Amino acid sequence: MQETRLDTARIRAARQAIDPVFLDTPLYRCEALEPGLGCAVSVKLETANPVRSFKGRGTELVASLLAGDGRNAVVCASAGNLGQALAWSGRARGLDVTVVASRSAPAAKLERIRAFGARLELVDGDFDLARERAAALARQEGIRLVEDSLDIETCEGAATIGLELADAAPTFDAVLIALGGGAMATGVGHVLKELAPGVEVICVQPLGAPAMTFSWRRRRVVTTDSTDTIADGVAGRRPIPAVLDDLLVVADDAVLVREESIIAGMRLLLEHAGLVAEPSAALGIAAILEDRDRFAGRHVVTIVCGGNVDLDAYHRWIGAAPAHRS
Amino acid sequence: MQETRLDTARIRAARQAIDPVFLDTPLYRCEALEPGLGCAVSVKLETANPVRSFKGRGTELVASLLAGDGRNAVVCASAGNLGQALAWSGRARGLDVTVVASRSAPAAKLERIRAFGARLELVDGDFDLARERAAALARQEGIRLVEDSLDIETCEGAATIGLELADAAPTFDAVLIALGGGAMATGVGHVLKELAPGVEVICVQPLGAPAMTFSWRRRRVVTTDSTDTIADGVAGRRPIPAVLDDLLVVADDAVLVREESIIAGMRLLLEHAGLVAEPSAALGIAAILEDRDRFAGRHVVTIVCGGNVDLDAYHRWIGAAPAHRS
Numbered sequence: 001m002q003e004t005r006l007d008t009a010r011i012r013a014a015r016q017a018i019d020p021v022f023l024d025t026p027l028y029r030c031e032a033l034e035p036g037l038g039c040a041v042s043v044k045l046e047t048a049n050p051v052r053s054f055k056g057r058g059t060e061l062v063a064s065l066l067a068g069d070g071r072n073a074v075v076c077a078s079a080g081n082l083g084q085a086l087a088w089s090g091r092a093r094g095l096d097v098t099v100v101a102s103r104s105a106p107a108a109k110l111e112r113i114r115a116f117g118a119r120l121e122l123v124d125g126d127f128d129l130a131r132e133r134a135a136a137l138a139r140q141e142g143i144r145l146v147e148d149s150l151d152i153e154t155c156e157g158a159a160t161i162g163l164e165l166a167d168a169a170p171t172f173d174a175v176l177i178a179l180g181g182g183a184m185a186t187g188v189g190h191v192l193k194e195l196a197p198g199v200e201v202i203c204v205q206p207l208g209a210p211a212m213t214f215s216w217r218r219r220r221v222v223t224t225d226s227t228d229t230i231a232d233g234v235a236g237r238r239p240i241p242a243v244l245d246d247l248l249v250v251a252d253d254a255v256l257v258r259e260e261s262i263i264a265g266m267r268l269l270l271e272h273a274g275l276v277a278e279p280s281a282a283l284g285i286a287a288i289l290e291d292r293d294r295f296a297g298r299h300v301v302t303i304v305c306g307g308n309v310d311l312d313a314y315h316r317w318i319g320a321a322p323a324h325r326s
Numbered sequence: 327m328q329e330t331r332l333d334t335a336r337i338r339a340a341r342q343a344i345d346p347v348f349l350d351t352p353l354y355r356c357e358a359l360e361p362g363l364g365c366a367v368s369v370k371l372e373t374a375n376p377v378r379s380f381k382g383r384g385t386e387l388v389a390s391l392l393a394g395d396g397r398n399a400v401v402c403a404s405a406g407n408l409g410q411a412l413a414w415s416g417r418a419r420g421l422d423v424t425v426v427a428s429r430s431a432p433a434a435k436l437e438r439i440r441a442f443g444a445r446l447e448l449v450d451g452d453f454d455l456a457r458e459r460a461a462a463l464a465r466q467e468g469i470r471l472v473e474d475s476l477d478i479e480t481c482e483g484a485a486t487i488g489l490e491l492a493d494a495a496p497t498f499d500a501v502l503i504a505l506g507g508g509a510m511a512t513g514v515g516h517v518l519k520e521l522a523p524g525v526e527v528i529c530v531q532p533l534g535a536p537a538m539t540f541s542w543r544r545r546r547v548v549t550t551d552s553t554d555t556i557a558d559g560v561a562g563r564r565p566i567p568a569v570l571d572d573l574l575v576v577a578d579d580a581v582l583v584r585e586e587s588i589i590a591g592m593r594l595l596l597e598h599a600g601l602v603a604e605p606s607a608a609l610g611i612a613a614i615l616e617d618r619d620r621f622a623g624r625h626v627v628t629i630v631c632g633g634n635v636d637l638d639a640y641h642r643w644i645g646a647a648p649a650h651r652s
Contacts, residue, residue, distance in 0.1 A: 021353075024517075026351070028375050031376065031442075048374055050357065052600055115358070116357075158361045271637055283345075311596070320641045
């Protein structure tokens, strides 16, 4: 395999720095999903932990390295899940954590960031504006900036999912990975391409936030002016060049899916797997729904990467309206 | 500790017979639940597996022993989860599985029993009537009858949850266990009393299905004429004497909770933990809600033991009405 910024030996070592509560997550066949999808489907479930997303794997690594270096403060921009995870990991190590997020991020994510003791700064704009503000704060205050997908720890933390998948790889043919900034896609992709090269690595992004997919297809950074998707966790406009370079090495494909498929995916995960998935976590199911022929008869793993939703919006999406409470 | 029918060395050995997909399930703090409950709460999550309940631990043990003995058929009565798990475990080992269940069991459970290839026989009556019918079938057909909570494999399989809890026991004070026939309560209780005797073992049953709790309190079998609870997984009327004897040794308390507390528990688990719990799996949260003073300031583990619900009923309970689909 062509080189990426990632290193499998370092990823194996990273497991030691990560609280076990984030590791060795459930991986299991969901047969009840299969009649609706026409292929064998396994779920890698990243929501059953204190921050309800996979992001703890990366923030554990970030925070343990910072604490080891004697640093005491850190700032990140976040769509909501990274901030929540960094707040959790930082608190455990006595770090002052600042999170910059969009005012329009899901209230549940913002509330948890505060509850874990982080300072939360809101911007009137999207995730990429929050990135600018976080970078400015880091310069002003002389504290460490964590940049999701650019900082290698965020990729190598996420890549530990790949190690767990590689152990089971003889049993499946393809893995569907939500694509946003690219930490999870490059991380998991790197490990699978090295340890299980027969597994197809397919990235999935919303049509309404296609910048990284367009960039992957054209093999150069393509930005967009705006995003329009309910999948808040992957709604970026400005791909990071170094991350794109890695993605070009490890991804076999990058596909775009419609909003209605994301919603249908969330509904299927609830109805047939009993799982509350946030929109980004339903991208894999959406990809199967949009291209059944491609997956027919194959065994596909989808990473259910987060479950932080505002319940009112969630019920609206899945078609269950909040009723009057007794 | 006074003796029970269970044996911790045998429980440790049982892990080898159980498909790893059912073992080492997530155990994590759910801080978002805590403001509503007034104590530290950790969840032991038994729903992220192919049958969405803890019952696979026991049926794996049953089926592997049967297959090892060259048996090829087995029958059980089930409220829905045992049958589903036995169907799964039996299919994996080439066993013919028959499940007898109440026609009023949740449709989702019955459908999965069939989908896993078992023969399903429905009775017009409750779980205890299904038990009689399963016993009659076993006699007629000369096949092995699996009796939940009476057969030691069902208890020792469930008891493997206790081994996993015991590893974390220094961090918590009490464990809340749904009480039905008693397999999980005696299994988990046995292991904790032996390996972590400082942990309080509290069984929780619905007020509408109190037979085992009454029996525990009076130290003799008490039956009831009927049950009236949405917690279908624990709705038995006729406690098994040998199971009661074990429960008397290992349980520190058995409490009864109201239906509205079970519903409030399901709602809290969805809203603050993102978990779809069936009513039986919300009994622990219900117990905290009904006796906050008892748990104030303590660290409590609740076993979320199953997630198989009919979604229409579930949405009705939690206060979100199914809306028209787009």
